[in-house]
Amino acid sequence: MKIGIVGSGNVASHLVRALKNAGYPIAGICSRRLSHAEKLLNEIGDFEQATIATESIEDLFPADVLILAVNDDSILEVAQVLSKIDPGSCVIHTSGSTALSLLSEHFPNCGVLYPLQTFSKDRRVKFSSVPFFIEASNKKTLDLISSIAYNISERVVEMNSEQRRRMHLAAVFACNFVNHCYVLAEQEMIKCGLDFELLLPLIDETTSKVHRLSPQQAQTGPAIRNDKRIINLHKALLGQPEQEIYQLFSDNIQRYKL
Structure with missing residues (x-):
């Protein structure tokens, strides 16, 4: 063949x-x-x-x-x-x-x-x-x-096609959007003269955790804690549209709080 x-x-x-x-x-x-x-x-x-x-x-x-x-x-x-x-x-x-x-x-x-x-x-x-x-x-x-x-x-x-379409959408969130977050993280590191590699142990552990926990169970950070002081501090460091992205992610994380 x-x-x-x-x-x-x-x-x-x-x-x-x-x-x-x-x-x-x-x-x-x-x-x-x-x-x-x-x-x-x-x-x-x-x-x-x-x-x-x-x-x-x-x-x-x-x-x-x-x-x-x-x-x-x-x-x-x-x-x-x-x-x-x-x-x-x-x-x-x-x-x-x-x-x-x-x-x-x-x-x-x-x-x-x-x-x-x-x-x-x-x-x-x-x-x-x-x-x-x-x-x-x-x-x-x-x-x-x-x-x-x-x-x-x-x-x-x-x-079937409908299942595959939904799975592809999930893959975009799990891969493409996550990778873009790495791009944004790298830009923040560059601004203060730091190497992106310093974040790799954190990235590796975050990825490893969802092999054992559900994504919701694995969620940490200021948004899940509703730490408004830190959220506002972070937003003050950002320009647009990154500030808007940060707020959208924070709001959505809180929506899924267990």
Whole structure:
């Protein structure tokens, strides 16, 4: 079974490596910019001679499966192009918040292969521990996607589009927004000439605690104590919009007080 990859970003980069390591032949990598597809192909290396880098989706055929590892806004556009080339294709997207119906309107055999993880190109990920959430238009396609997922991960869960959308929202809070808080924290450290690394033991313990306690049980700080003097002191140190963010977080923490 040959797999074609559409996309050359963070998810595509990691997924291609994982599929290759699992022994799947890669028909090719397609990107809007040929140089990006060529770069990814060269970075991973040791492909079969038939594996290509291209900017034309047509060149990926005759791939048995096409995985769309592109941004959410591009999935429909790519699907529409593919449906004109080969509506019988087995097409899979990797999005957390895009419904299966977007593909099923164009392809009878389609599905979702969503890895719940944060990906950066220069940081390797242990795929065996990355949970994959799958969905498909029919049992045959579901079995195919399940087989692919289990060959690269130990954690595979069937999940419908609405559940996956909610989980993706939760992931944005748990990962993307938290990381932005690190950005804000780093800026405060820089203002007084301190190294962000001084916060790492605190960050590590905070992360470790929610493996044993619920997030609500793990909550500490001036907001949960309703320490107004410290809250006002902190706000006085901030400009906008950070002051507003601080107040919104403090108010919301108090709403969830046990």
